[in-house]
Amino acid sequence: MKHIIFLILPLFLLAIWVLLTSLGMVDAIFLPTPWSVIGSIARGLIAGSLAKDTFITVGRSLAGFFVAAAIGVPLGLLVGRIKPLAYATQPTIDFFRSIPATALFPLFLFFFGIGDKAKIAIVVYACSLIVLVNTAYGAMQVKRMRILCAQVMGAGRFDIFWKIIIPESSPGIFAGLRIALSLSFVLIVVTEMFIGTTVGLGYQIMNAQMVYRTSDMYASIVLAGIVGYLANRSLLSVEARVLHWVGH
Amino acid sequence: MIEAQKISKSFTSSLSENGKLLVVDDFSLSVGEGELVTLFGPNGCGKTTILNLFAGTIHPDTGTVFWNSGESRSKEIGYVFQNYGDTLLPWRSVRSNIAFPLEVRRAEGKEIKEKTARVMNLFGLAEHSDKYVYELSGGLKQLVAIARSTVYYPRLLLLDEPFSSLDHSISRMLWTRFRQFWADTKVTTIFVSHNVDEAVFLGDRVCVMSSRPTRIVAEIAVPFGKERDLGLVSSQEFFNIRTQVLRAFEEGRNK
Numbered sequence: 253m254k255h256i257i258f259l260i261l262p263l264f265l266l267a268i269w270v271l272l273t274s275l276g277m278v279d280a281i282f283l284p285t286p287w288s289v290i291g292s293i294a295r296g297l298i299a300g301s302l303a304k305d306t307f308i309t310v311g312r313s314l315a316g317f318f319v320a321a322a323i324g325v326p327l328g329l330l331v332g333r334i335k336p337l338a339y340a341t342q343p344t345i346d347f348f349r350s351i352p353a354t355a356l357f358p359l360f361l362f363f364f365g366i367g368d369k370a371k372i373a374i375v376v377y378a379c380s381l382i383v384l385v386n387t388a389y390g391a392m393q394v395k396r397m398r399i400l401c402a403q404v405m406g407a408g409r410f411d412i413f414w415k416i417i418i419p420e421s422s423p424g425i426f427a428g429l430r431i432a433l434s435l436s437f438v439l440i441v442v443t444e445m446f447i448g449t450t451v452g453l454g455y456q457i458m459n460a461q462m463v464y465r466t467s468d469m470y471a472s473i474v475l476a477g478i479v480g481y482l483a484n485r486s487l488l489s490v491e492a493r494v495l496h497w498v499g500h
Numbered sequence: 501m502i503e504a505q506k507i508s509k510s511f512t513s514s515l516s517e518n519g520k521l522l523v524v525d526d527f528s529l530s531v532g533e534g535e536l537v538t539l540f541g542p543n544g545c546g547k548t549t550i551l552n553l554f555a556g557t558i559h560p561d562t563g564t565v566f567w568n569s570g571e572s573r574s575k576e577i578g579y580v581f582q583n584y585g586d587t588l589l590p591w592r593s594v595r596s597n598i599a600f601p602l603e604v605r606r607a608e609g610k611e612i613k614e615k616t617a618r619v620m621n622l623f624g625l626a627e628h629s630d631k632y633v634y635e636l637s638g639g640l641k642q643l644v645a646i647a648r649s650t651v652y653y654p655r656l657l658l659l660d661e662p663f664s665s666l667d668h669s670i671s672r673m674l675w676t677r678f679r680q681f682w683a684d685t686k687v688t689t690i691f692v693s694h695n696v697d698e699a700v701f702l703g704d705r706v707c708v709m710s711s712r713p714t715r716i717v718a719e720i721a722v723p724f725g726k727e728r729d730l731g732l733v734s735s736q737e738f739f740n741i742r743t744q745v746l747r748a749f750e751e752g753r754n755k
Contacts, residue, residue, distance in 0.1 A: 401587035404555055404579045405601035405649070415600070419591045497590035500634030 284467045292471035302456070306475050309440055309453040310483075312368060316375025317429075317436040324380040324432070325425055328387025332424075333417060338388065345381060353378035354442055366448035375439045379432035386431070390424015391417060423498050426491045433487055437480040502554065502656055502688065503530040507563030508713075509549055523549045524560070525713035530568075531656075534686035540699040540745060541709025542753050547692040548582065550714070551658045554690060555579050567655075578649030578687075582660040584642055588633045594644055595620065595629040601652045619651045622681055639670040646678065650687065657689040663698065672730055675701050683726040696749070697733055700742050708745055710752035718748035 266286060272278045273285040280288075296302025331338050331345075353374050360377075364370035394417050402412050444454025453472045460469035506526050513521035523546040531537050539547050552558045553565055555577050567576075581587050589597050595616055602612045620626045623643045633641055642662055650657060663671035679702055682689060693699040699706050700722055708718040722741055724732060732738050 395586045397581060397583060397586040398589070400557055401579065401581055402600075402604070404557060404577055405604060406652070407601075407604040411604040415604070416589070419589070422591075497632060497634055500590060500632075 281464060281466055284470060288467040289470040289474060292467040293475060296468070296471055302471065302475065305451055305453050305456050305472065306479060308451045309437075309444065309476065310479050312371055312444075312452065313375065313436040313440040314483075315368075316372040316440065317379060317433055319372065320376045320379035320432055320436070321383055321429060323376065324383025324428060325387050327380075328384040328425070328428070329391050329413075329417065329421060331384065332388035332391025332421065333394075338392075345385060349378075349381040349385065353439060354446075357443075357447065361447065368449075370447055371440055371443040371449075374443055375436045378439055379436050382432045382435065383425070383428035386428025387421060387425045390421035390427070393424065394420040423495055426487075426495060430484065430487060430491070433483055434480060437476065437483065441476050501530055501532050501568045502565070503568060504528055504550070504553065504560075504565045505563050507553055507560035507565060509546075509553060509558065509560050522713040524553070525715065527563075527715055529707065529716060531688055531690060533688055536682050536689040536691065536702060536704050538691045538693055538699040538703030538706050539709055540693055540696060540706055540749065541714060542711050542749070543694060545709050545711050546714035547694075547709060548660055550709075551579070551660050551690065551692055554656065555658055576655040578652070578654035578657045580642075580645050580649045580657075580659040580662045582662070582664065584645035584662065588641060588645060588648075590632065590634050593630050593632055594625055594636070597633060597644055598625075598648045598651050601648060605652060607652075615651050619647045622684070623647045623677060637670075639666050639674060642666065642674065643677070646681075650681070650685065653685070653687070655688060657687045659689065659691045661692055661694060664694065671695075671698070676728070676730060678702065679728050696742055696745055700738060700745060701728060701730075701733060706741075706745050708748040708752055717752035718744075720744050720748065 269283070269286050273280065273283055293302065296305075331341055356374070356377070360370045360374050364373050398416055398420065399412055402416050407415070440452070441454035441457065444452035445458040449455050453476045456472040457469050457476075460466070460472065505528055507524060507528070508522070508526060509524040510520045510522040512519060515521065527550065529537075529550075539550065541547055549558070553560055556565070557579075589600065592600070598619060599612050599616045602615060607615070617626070620629055623646065625640070625643055625647060628636060628640060633644055636644065646659070646662065649659075663674050666674065675698060682702075691699075691702055693702070703722050706720045706722060707716045708720065709715070710717045720741060724737070
């Protein structure tokens with residue numbers, strides 16, 4: 253039961269989709285049948301074009317995600333452990349993370365042009381702040397007693413940082429990474445829709461929408477959801493291995 | 501020998517009139533090489549503060565703590581904190597927790613392996629070596645904390661009510677194991693307890709503390725030798741010393 257329970261909600265949603273479309277309750281121009289969407293996915297993947305779009309979107313998302321993690325984790329650890337730095341940076345961080353990254357399109361276009369760099373930079377901007385804040389929160393939760401005990405046992409700053417602070421901050425780090433990973437896919441798809449490109453799932457969604465190929469549009473949307481889901485599952489399996497000790 | 505000489509320590513407190521709470525006042529204690537001293541006193545009297553002063557995690561306002569040989573205290577101390585759960589590393593296995601102090605002292609791999617194995621055998625932890633600490637019972641966790649604090653053979657071992665959260669039978673089992681460990685290693689030890697039986701069973705000398713600001717009201721020798729078993733607790737001699745300790749405790753509490 254445990255292994256199939258996760259299928260109940262998707263199957264329920266699929267049933268509603270089938271019901272709505274087969275009974276003609278929604279016009280196919282807004283919501284085509286699941287079968288036509290599956291057909292579009294199959295055709296696109298066999299032809300190779302949709303596979304290429306998916307690959308490009310995943311590549312851009314992961315590039316942004318990894319750069320964001322590389323910036324957000326170390327900065328978050330510093331902000332979380334150095335109180336004056338936290339006081340000094342908190343208002344600025346809160347200000348920038350309240351701004352929707354997509355509202356800053358013009359600024360990113362100015363600095364990075366209309367290529368992949370701008371898209372990835374938007375992901376880096378939005379996701380690094382999320383990773384930073386969650387990591388900082390995790391680093392603030394490190395037990396003072398654990399550090400004190402390590403010091404008594406002879407641990408220096410380097411060991412305390414690597415062997416105590418980083419592992420104990422890891423629940424916060426992973427919380428940030430999980431949110432950032434999903435957001436990176438969303439942002440890349442959105443930027444592909446609006447910033448100049450001729451490949452990527454976002455571009456295909458926009459393109460299909462413009463010419464009323466609704467099945468193709470939903471094929472790209474469903475694929476974006478599937479790759480986002482698979483990426484999250486991968487991260488969760490890493491997290492389960494690293495954070496086995498949390499909650500005990 | 502390690503010695504605290506006329507140490508005083510106060511902390512900022514909004515509860516007292518002058519904004520300071522005097523916890524330790526003019527406190528002196530010397531512990532001989534290889535001696536096991538137990539500190540027994542009322543709750544909140546300042547026993548933990550005394551241990552922290554010996555550990556060097558806080559510093560006295562006046563007075564000094566020093567080895568009579570004049571050596572630095574750094575890296576010479578093993579400290580088992582009262583809330584040991586907050587000091588163990590749950591992401592590491594039992595073996596890895598115990599090896600931690602050796603790692604941070606940059607011991608070589610072979611030395612780490614040997615010393616860790618030795619101390620795990622000593623405390624009966626060998627069969628649990630690959631488990632994570634969250635998979636252990638409270639008693640075993642406490643043994644891991646003690647094993648970790650002794651794996652580098654500190655010159656001074658400080659224990660702050662390490663068995664207080666364990667049930668009667670487990671804590672008694674740990675008394676004998678700990679006493680055996682101490683008899684084998686002869687590490688100089690200061691053991692804080694609020695259990696009179698524990699203080700008398702484990703100590704070569706019981707220092708009875710007064711209420712805050714704390715000082716020693718009586719030092720009672722416990723002449724039962726190095727090797728002790730639990731049968732001792734029901735003996736007349738044990739009862740007599742226990743009575744002396746409790747009498748001094750009452751005097752100290754009402755001072």
